[in-house]
Amino acid sequence: MPQPNAVKCLVVDDEPRLRRVLVRLLEGEGFTCAEAGSGTEALAMLQQEPVPLVISDLRMPQMDGVGLLREIVARWPDTAVIVVTAVAEVESAVACLQLGALDYVAKPFHLDEVRARVMQALDKRRLKMELEDYRHNLERRVQEQAHRIEELSLERLQALVHFLEEKDQYLRGHSVRVANYSLAIARQLQLPAERIDTIALGAELHDIGKIGVSESVLHKPGKLTDAEYRHIMEHPVIGARVLAPLMRDVPGALAIVRSHHERLDGKGFPDGLRSDEIPLEVRVVTVADSFDAMTSLRPYRPALPVPKALQELEAGKGAQFHAPAVDAFLAAFPDRAALPISTPEVRPLHLPGPAADALRASSPPN
Numbered sequence: 510m511p512q513p514n515a516v517k518c519l520v521v522d523d524e525p526r527l528r529r530v531l532v533r534l535l536e537g538e539g540f541t542c543a544e545a546g547s548g549t550e551a552l553a554m555l556q557q558e559p560v561p562l563v564i565s566d567l568r569m570p571q572m573d574g575v576g577l578l579r580e581i582v583a584r585w586p587d588t589a590v591i592v593v594t595a596v597a598e599v600e601s602a603v604a605c606l607q608l609g610a611l612d613y614v615a616k617p618f619h620l621d622e623v624r625a626r627v628m629q630a631l632d633k634r635r636l637k638m639e640l641e642d643y644r645h646n647l648e649r650r651v652q653e654q655a656h657r658i659e660e661l662s663l664e665r666l667q668a669l670v671h672f673l674e675e676k677d678q679y680l681r682g683h684s685v686r687v688a689n690y691s692l693a694i695a696r697q698l699q700l701p702a703e704r705i706d707t708i709a710l711g712a713e714l715h716d717i718g719k720i721g722v723s724e725s726v727l728h729k730p731g732k733l734t735d736a737e738y739r740h741i742m743e744h745p746v747i748g749a750r751v752l753a754p755l756m757r758d759v760p761g762a763l764a765i766v767r768s769h770h771e772r773l774d775g776k777g778f779p780d781g782l783r784s785d786e787i788p789l790e791v792r793v794v795t796v797a798d799s800f801d802a803m804t805s806l807r808p809y810r811p812a813l814p815v816p817k818a819l820q821e822l823e824a825g826k827g828a829q830f831h832a833p834a835v836d837a838f839l840a841a842f843p844d845r846a847a848l849p850i851s852t853p854e855v856r857p858l859h860l861p862g863p864a865a866d867a868l869r870a871s872s873p874p875n
């Protein structure tokens with residue numbers, strides 16, 4: 510009587526008598542057995558239902574044991590194969606081991622020997638599968654941890670941005686507001702969740718390159734000289750250089766940092782990109798960044814009133830700004846009195862993507 514959780518085994522031999530001997534032995538050990546009279550028949554049965562163990566004769570008509578072994582190794586690598594050979598065929602048996610058979614039994618065989626070989630082969634199979642599973646999980650865990658390390662580094666940089674903004678009355682809250690305006694535009698445009706995450710990440714870090722700009726230039730009350738203007742406009746390139754090693758998996762966010770001062774007409778910085786050369790993620794943040802810059806106090810001018818800033822966005826459609834992004838901004842804030850938004854809470858940053866989702870699902874909140 511086969512056990513409910515019995516290991517399934519396929520016995521392949523063209524001699525029914527020998528098959529029966531093996532089947533009786535294996536069933537006596539608690540296995541559930543199926544029988545095939547040739548390699549071709551065995552393959553058809555495996556196709557229906559793969560099994561953990563195949564014991565196969567080498568010499569059979571049609572497809573022989575070697576052909577069957579090759580197929581099994583290629584198609585069902587988790588199946589353990591033991592070949593049964595005549596004593597005179599030991600060389601073929603060794604060739605089968607090289608092809609991937611886990612063991613061989615020479616005829617005439619002793620039942621005790623077959624029993625021992627079968628148990629050993631199943632043990633080897635289990636260890637092999639555990640090792641593969643471990644390797645697979647290890648790769649996934651290493652990938653998840655690398656992702657987390659990148660996130661933590663980005664969070665440190667986010668903290669740095671907020672620290673720099675906090676001590677500067679003109680920049681205070683800028684990156685969080687730009688991220689929130691950008692999120693509102695992206696949602697209005699009904700972009701997929703992963704692109705929205707990319708936009709939020711890029712928007713919060715877009716001005717990180719200002720770390721490299723001297724305060725005397727940032728805070729200069731009067732008109733900037735050409736050299737000072739060029740110096741300030743280096744910040745997208747500096748930012749992209751700082752973040753590149755951490756944003757290998759999120760090129761969209763890195764593009765936001767490098768290209769948020771580009772214009773559709775090609776007159777922007779630093780690369781003079783034109784229309785479609787500027788990724789949509791960047792075009793969204795450009796609108797949000799410009800609105801926040803216009804409605805914020807600057808050392809050289811007061812904050813623009815909201816209606817005036819909205820007019821500027823409208824006027825810049827097509828030349829400076831992506832028209833659908835401007836429209837999405839206006840649609841996202843129908844109540845003009847709610848603009849500009851007050852500085853929202855800082856959200857923890859995260860990298861978009863499936864690895865991040867898996868990690869968040871498996872990690873306790875901290």
Ligand SMILES: [Fe+2]
Binds near residue numbers: 716744769770
């Ligand atoms: Fe900027």
